Amino acid sequence: MTVGIRDVARAAGVSTATVSRALGKGPVSEALRAQVDAAVRATGYRPNLSARRLRSQTTQTVGLIVADIRNPFFTGVSRAVEDAAYGAGMRVILCNTDEDTARETLYLRLMEEERVSGVIFAPTRATAEALGPGDLPFPTVFIDRAGPPGLHDSVVLDNAGASAALVDHLVAQGYSRIGGLFGSTSSTARERRDGYAAAMARHGLDARVRAVLPNAEAAEAGCLSWLAEPERPDALVLSNGQILMGAFRAARGLSLRVPTDLALAGFDNEPWTDLVDPGLTVVAQPVAEIGAQAMRLLFERIADPDQPVRKVTLSGRPIFRGSTGA
Amino acid sequence: MTVGIRDVARAAGVSTATVSRALGKGPVSEALRAQVDAAVRATGYRPNLSARRLRSQTTQTVGLIVADIRNPFFTGVSRAVEDAAYGAGMRVILCNTDEDTARETLYLRLMEEERVSGVIFAPTRATAEALGPGDLPFPTVFIDRAGPPGLHDSVVLDNAGASAALVDHLVAQGYSRIGGLFGSTSSTARERRDGYAAAMARHGLDARVRAVLPNAEAAEAGCLSWLAEPERPDALVLSNGQILMGAFRAARGLSLRVPTDLALAGFDNEPWTDLVDPGLTVVAQPVAEIGAQAMRLLFERIADPDQPVRKVTLSGRPIFRGSTGA
DNA sequence: CTGAAAGCGCTTACAG
DNA sequence: CTGAAAGCGCTTACAG
Numbered sequence: 001m002t003v004g005i006r007d008v009a010r011a012a013g014v015s016t017a018t019v020s021r022a023l024g025k026g027p028v029s030e031a032l033r034a035q036v037d038a039a040v041r042a043t044g045y046r047p048n049l050s051a052r053r054l055r056s057q058t059t060q061t062v063g064l065i066v067a068d069i070r071n072p073f074f075t076g077v078s079r080a081v082e083d084a085a086y087g088a089g090m091r092v093i094l095c096n097t098d099e100d101t102a103r104e105t106l107y108l109r110l111m112e113e114e115r116v117s118g119v120i121f122a123p124t125r126a127t128a129e130a131l132g133p134g135d136l137p138f139p140t141v142f143i144d145r146a147g148p149p150g151l152h153d154s155v156v157l158d159n160a161g162a163s164a165a166l167v168d169h170l171v172a173q174g175y176s177r178i179g180g181l182f183g184s185t186s187s188t189a190r191e192r193r194d195g196y197a198a199a200m201a202r203h204g205l206d207a208r209v210r211a212v213l214p215n216a217e218a219a220e221a222g223c224l225s226w227l228a229e230p231e232r233p234d235a236l237v238l239s240n241g242q243i244l245m246g247a248f249r250a251a252r253g254l255s256l257r258v259p260t261d262l263a264l265a266g267f268d269n270e271p272w273t274d275l276v277d278p279g280l281t282v283v284a285q286p287v288a289e290i291g292a293q294a295m296r297l298l299f300e301r302i303a304d305p306d307q308p309v310r311k312v313t314l315s316g317r318p319i320f321r322g323s324t325g326a
Numbered sequence: 327m328t329v330g331i332r333d334v335a336r337a338a339g340v341s342t343a344t345v346s347r348a349l350g351k352g353p354v355s356e357a358l359r360a361q362v363d364a365a366v367r368a369t370g371y372r373p374n375l376s377a378r379r380l381r382s383q384t385t386q387t388v389g390l391i392v393a394d395i396r397n398p399f400f401t402g403v404s405r406a407v408e409d410a411a412y413g414a415g416m417r418v419i420l421c422n423t424d425e426d427t428a429r430e431t432l433y434l435r436l437m438e439e440e441r442v443s444g445v446i447f448a449p450t451r452a453t454a455e456a457l458g459p460g461d462l463p464f465p466t467v468f469i470d471r472a473g474p475p476g477l478h479d480s481v482v483l484d485n486a487g488a489s490a491a492l493v494d495h496l497v498a499q500g501y502s503r504i505g506g507l508f509g510s511t512s513s514t515a516r517e518r519r520d521g522y523a524a525a526m527a528r529h530g531l532d533a534r535v536r537a538v539l540p541n542a543e544a545a546e547a548g549c550l551s552w553l554a555e556p557e558r559p560d561a562l563v564l565s566n567g568q569i570l571m572g573a574f575r576a577a578r579g580l581s582l583r584v585p586t587d588l589a590l591a592g593f594d595n596e597p598w599t600d601l602v603d604p605g606l607t608v609v610a611q612p613v614a615e616i617g618a619q620a621m622r623l624l625f626e627r628i629a630d631p632d633q634p635v636r637k638v639t640l641s642g643r644p645i646f647r648g649s650t651g652a
Numbered sequence: 653c654t655g656a657a658a659g660c661g662c663t664t665a666c667a668g
Numbered sequence: 669c670t671g672a673a674a675g676c677g678c679t680t681a682c683a684g
Contacts, residue, residue: 004660004661004662005661005662005663006661006662014670014671015670015671015672016661016662016663016671017663017664017670017671017672017673018669018670018671020662020663020664021663021664021669021670024663026663026664026669027669027670028669028670029669029670032669032670046435046438046439047439047661047662048380048439048441048660048661048662049439049440049441050376050377050379050380050385050440050441050660050661050662051376051380051660051661051662051663051676052661052662052663053376053662053676054374054376054377054380054660054661054662054663054676054677054678055661055662055663055664055675055676056662056663056664056676057663057676059376069401069404069405070398070401070402070405072396075395075396075401076396078395079395079396079422082422091436093419094420096405096408109372110417112372113372113373113374113375114375114376115374115375115376216597245597245598245601248601249601271542271571271598272597272598272601272602275571275574275575275598275601275602276598276601276602276603277602277603330676330677330678331677331678331679332677332678340654340655341654341655341656342655342677342678342679343654343655343656343657343679343680344653344654344655346678346679346680347653347654347679347680350679352653352679352680353653353654354653354654355653355654358653358654373677373678374676374677374678376676376677376678377660377676377677377678377679378677378678378679379660379678380660380661380662380676380677380678380679381659381660381677381678381679381680382660382678382679382680383660383679653684654683654684655682655683655684656682656683656684657680657681657682657683658679658680658681658682659678659679659680659681660677660678660679660680661676662675662676663674663675663676664673664674664675664676665673665674666671666672666673666674667670667671667672667673668669668670668671668672
């Protein structure tokens with residue numbers, strides 16, 4: 001009932017081999033190609049991709065495993081990855097782990113069973129550290145989170161530098177009791193924390209660090225208790241857009257005036273950050289560039305599996321707004 | 327070099343048929359199953375899904391085609407769909423059309439080539455109206471946008487009712503020059519427009535309707551020119567979260583005070599809508615419920631392709647905030 | 653419960 | 669340029 005390549009061949013009066021060549025890039029005479037095209041249209045033939053993949057031993061597929069698809073950072077990266085993939089004639093399988101190591105394992109296994117050409121992966125810190133170079137049976141590029149040095153290709157932000165820029169700015173604005181709230185699951189959050197701590201030390205200030213799960217709800221709860229303490233910070237550095245949102249909610253819940261009572265500075269230039277009052281100071285990440293570079297590294301790794309490991313570090317762009325008195 | 331089912335069979339001292347049965351639900355003795363499990367672990371075997379799909383003639387895959395993955399409405403729906411799918415042992419292929427009919431055609435074709443079990447689809451109005459019941463070679467459930475009555479299963483919001491509730495509320499708050507800005511590509515936007523117009527007529531007020539592409543940039547530009555006109559509205563109904571954001575930006579750009587100079591009421595209870603000042607009155611959509619119902623309809627349609635067409639209509643929940651003087 | 657054999661729908665050497 | 673034939677890695681009647 002469903003039409004196969006044999007039906008097309010019969011309708012065109014040629015062999016299945018010729019149909020296959022006409023559909024692909026094989027050498028076929030103009031006359032036969034026209035017959036095949038007509039037969040394809042007449043029969044409504046659609047090639048079976050499972051059969052094609054099995055036979056040709058190439059899936060033309062890349063996997064993209066992100067930590068949180070609701071996070072606009074990953075939405076932006078995934079669009080760039082998809083654009084690059086479709087431009088190269090590949091499709092992408094998108095998976096979302098919710099920062100859960102069990103789901104990471106599950107999806108890594110799925111990628112293997114799908115026989116993907118390669119994977120772009122934003123791993124939790126736990127998984128990044130557990131994974132040796134030989135543990136992944138396909139070329140892999142880490143994004144947003146690099147893992148231990150030298151093991152995997154990666155595209156990341158200069159996290160320490162970006163954190164330091166925020167601290168320098170806050171100090172210049174006159175703040176000194178500057179706290180830092182960072183995600184607990186990613187190496188990126190850790191780098192941002194370390195960059196914050198180094199900058200604080202450079203200014204001769206005490207680092208005040210806390211960790212939360214990187215979502216708005218957890219961040220709000222963490223800030224509500226922290227900001228109720230007598231020794232509360234007069235400024236906060238927040239390690240991503242979700243945590244920044246939670247902090248902003250907490251400040252509002254406690255009726256703290258921003259930036260007078262509390263300054264806020266974070267990551268990710270999400271659309272809402274300049275919609276609130278005051279606008280929020282953030283480091284904008286080059287999401288499209290991150291996705292595009294990741295695909296480039298992946299393709300080059302697929303083409304030459306034995307080349308040395310590469311790490312691309314991109315700079316963030318600080319945007320100073322009212323939340324830090326700018 | 328890559329290990330196949332024959333290698334596992336050899337290692338376990340059984341036939342490939344037994345390995346296949348042990349991995350699936352076939353009848354196998356406990357002893358042999360244990361041998362197979364050990365051999366799978368020893369060899370690191372991963373089944374080839376392309377081969378499995380080709381041979382078993384079932385892909386265990388559903389397609390999800392959304393109009394804009396950056397829109398939190400679709401992100402929310404897709405999470406619900408994925409949860410339901412994985413719970414049923416199926417995977418999902420997610421595609422994003424950007425409201426572009428050419429990409430809709432492309433992805434519909436991809437779904438066919440992937441031999442998906444079924445598709446959940448948020449079509450543009452143009453595509454929904456062009457598609458007869460026989461034009462889709464797989465079971466399909468429309469979400470967010472129903473298309474012409476009686477042709478396809480669908481899960482939608484009571485759009486007209488929700489629009490009317492916003493108009494009634496604005497009238498009760500004392501507004502009368504109430505304009506409506508609606509997306510130009512979806513049947514949903516059209517229903518919201520019609521519900522708005524009917525409610526305005528019921529109140530004896532003139533409807534003032536404009537259309538834009540459903541993204542924040544286009545909406546902001548449209549509002550900037552509209553609100554600069556002498557006969558400008560004193561309140562706006564906006565047909566989705568992106569358009570609402572554009573309108574809010576325009577009001578700020580023109581230094582209009584909300585709700586004194588201009589009231590705003592829209593759709594989609596996105597996290598930022600209660601973060602801005604004043605908070606924005608919106609109709610919250612039951613995104614998780616929409617996704618779950620769509621999967622339910624799809625599974626039932628797959629199980630019984632000849633059952634009558636069904637349409638599930640869900641109610642929105644109005645949330646009144648400061649942007650309408652509430 | 654188990655194995656030998658056929659075959660899912662394609663692509664690709666191999667001959668011509 | 670074209671066709672006949674083999675085979676990708678599985679699953680599933682068919683016998684036993």
